[in-house]
């Protein structure tokens with residue numbers, strides 16, 4: 210773990226977190242941390258437990274064991290509304306925009322914890338500049354937007370809270386490669402221009418590793434590897450199993466025999 214970091218710089222810290230659905234243990238002793246101002250990513254295939262990590266952080270699921278700290282405060286199993294108020298926004302898998310509300314009203318829902326009208330108006334301009342299509346269609350029902358546009362709206366709704374940390378669940382889900390690239394570019398701009406810390410979970414390892422600073426690899430509910438994304442991209446197992454790059458000399462018909470070593 211990147212423990213060499215001063216604690217003041219750690220926005221989010223999970224320690225030995227275990228969460229389950231009845232008898233199904235979805236995450237088993239997950240420890241991770243996210244530094245202020247960085248984009249961190251959790252990579253993992255279907256069912257690895259990525260969404261469960263995010264739901265546990267934002268209070269939707271109470272963990273069976275372990276703790277979650279946000280900005281130095283213990284938020285383990287805290288009421289999700291209080292977690293939002295403390296500056297943590299969750300962009301869920303599948304976006305979950307309010308389909309019968311206008312785009313503008315969806316954005317205002319994101320700002321429901323704020324009283325500073327001028328600040329809210331300024332941030333509405335900020336999101337319209339990131340995603341001009343939302344300005345053009347501001348009066349329309351959100352349900353009429355395409356999947357990619359709904360993803361833009363979901364990210365923008367989170368930004369309207371002016372959060373310290375955004376949890377982003379699989380933004381590439383169901384999107385074309387072109388749209389995925391566009392959305393990732395804006396996510397990086399948001400991080401660089403506004404200093405918003407982001408924890409991103411993704412199956413699209415290529416996109417996530419390019420956009421992020423630090424990465425964790427999750428398999429069957431356990432973190433099996435972590436490092437800077439620059440270094441993760443160079444690891445053989447990441448190249449082979451996450452980036453789809455075939456190792457020299459490994460015959461296609463034998464590839465299934467190769468085991469992950471996580472070294």
Ligand SMILES: Nc1ncnc2c1ncn2[C@@H]1O[C@H](COP(=O)(O)OP(=O)(O)OP(=O)(O)O)[C@@H](O)[C@H]1O
Nearest residue numbers: 230233235253254255256257258259260261262412
């Ligand atoms: N509501 C639920 N009830 C029972 N089991 C669940 C529930 N949600 C998730 N699981 C199980 O928990 C495990 C982790 O699921 P999770 O959704 O966190 O994985 P994931 O890595 O986000 O997968 P994906 O990339 O497919 O979204 C899986 O075995 C899944 O079947």
